[in-house]
Amino acid sequence: MTVMDIHEISAVLPHRYPMLMVDRIIEITDESVVGLKNVTVNEPHFMGHFPGYPVMPGVLIIEAMAQVAGILIGKLAPHTRGKLMFLASVEDAKFRKPVFPGDQLRIEMKKLRLKHSVAKLQGTATVDGQVVTEATLMCKLTDLDSATAKAPEVAEPQLA
Numbered sequence: 001m002t003v004m005d006i007h008e009i010s011a012v013l014p015h016r017y018p019m020l021m022v023d024r025i026i027e028i029t030d031e032s033v034v035g036l037k038n039v040t041v042n043e044p045h046f047m048g049h050f051p052g053y054p055v056m057p058g059v060l061i062i063e064a065m066a067q068v069a070g071i072l073i074g075k076l077a078p079h080t081r082g083k084l085m086f087l088a089s090v091e092d093a094k095f096r097k098p099v100f101p102g103d104q105l106r107i108e109m110k111k112l113r114l115k116h117s118v119a120k121l122q123g124t125a126t127v128d129g130q131v132v133t134e135a136t137l138m139c140k141l142t143d144l145d146s147a148t149a150k151a152p153e154v155a156e157p158q159l160a
Contacts, residue, residue: 003028004071012074013067014084018044021064022107025071032110033075035068041101056099061125061133062090068107069121069137076114083141088118093135103127109137117141 004012004025013020027034039056046054070085099105109123118140125133 001026009071013070015067019063020067021060022067022071025068028072028075030076030111032108033068033072035064035071035107035109037064037105037107039099039101039103039105043101046101054101056103058093058095058133061095061099061105062087062093062135062137064105065107065109065123065125065133065135066137066139069109069119069123069139072109072111072121073114073119073139073141076111077116077119079116080141083143085119085139085141087137088140089138091136091138093133095133097127097130097132099125099127099132105132112136 002024006023009022009025010016010020013022015021021037022035023038024036025033026036041054045057045060049055049057066085066087073080073085104127106126107123108126109121112120112122118138120136120138122136123134124131
C-alpha cells in the first residue's frame with residue numbers, strides 16, 4: 001500500500017539525489033508515519049564504506065529517519081512548508097545490526113512533541129522485522145531565507 005509515492009515525497013521534502021532517503025510512505029496518521037528506504041549498491045557511500053563489505057553508514061540511517069519524520073511534520077504542521085528542517089539532536093541512538101545493499105529499511109517514527117518550530121520524534125528502523133536502528137530525534141524548523149542568509153559562501157576549488 002502506498003500513501004505517498006516519490007513524487008509526493010519530493011513535493012514535501014527539499015532533499016534530492018543523493019540525499020533523498022525516502023522512497024515511499026505506506027502509513028501516516030496524526031501521531032506516526034511509516035516510510036520505506038530501498039538500499040541499493042548504486043548509492044555513492046558504498047564505494048568507500050566499506051570496499052568489499054558494503055554497509056550503510058549509521059548516520060545515513062538516522063538521516064532517513066529524520067526525513068520520514070519530516071513527512072509527518074509536514075502533514076501535521078502545514079506552516080512548515082517552504083521552511084528547512086534541521087536535525088537539532090539525536091538521543092539514545094542504537095545501531096543493532098548492519099544494513100546492506102538489497103535491504104529495505106522500514107522506518108517508523110512517532111511524534112512525542114510538536115511545537116511551532118521544534119519537533120521531537122522517536123523511531124525505529126527495521127529490516128525484515130528485525131530492529132537495526134532506534135533513536136529519538138529533535139528537529140528545528142528554520143525559514144529558508146534566514147538559513148540561506150547565514151550559509152557560508154563556498155568558493156569554487158581552484159586547480160593549480
